[in-house]
Amino acid sequence: MGQKKCPHCQQWSDWNQDIEDTCEHCGKKLSLMEIQRNQKREEERIANEQKWMFYIQKSDPPFMVFLKKAGNLFYTVFMAIMTFLLWLIAALPG
Numbered sequence: 001m002g003q004k005k006c007p008h009c010q011q012w013s014d015w016n017q018d019i020e021d022t023c024e025h026c027g028k029k030l031s032l033m034e035i036q037r038n039q040k041r042e043e044e045r046i047a048n049e050q051k052w053m054f055y056i057q058k059s060d061p062p063f064m065v066f067l068k069k070a071g072n073l074f075y076t077v078f079m080a081i082m083t084f085l086l087w088l089i090a091a092l093p094g
């Protein structure tokens, strides 16, 4: 149990260290900053995936979905092999 200053009404409210806790005065989320930060991180993660991988869109025709899935599989296997090679080089003596 603790207390946290509400970002909406600037009053101190009881807080259970939970990101979903709400203010006892105005009923809004106490962890607005944390929630926004989480959302931003999630958006960046998705943006990164779309940049690196063949992102499958709902409007893609079936053959494009197949090609992109094959591309993603190839990419994943390629990265796994590269990781293994790097590990091998690092593990070799000298």
Ligand SMILES: [Zn+2]
Pocket (backbone or CB within 6 Å): 006, 007, 008, 009, 010, 011, 023, 024, 025, 026, 027, 028
């Ligand atoms: Zn409040």
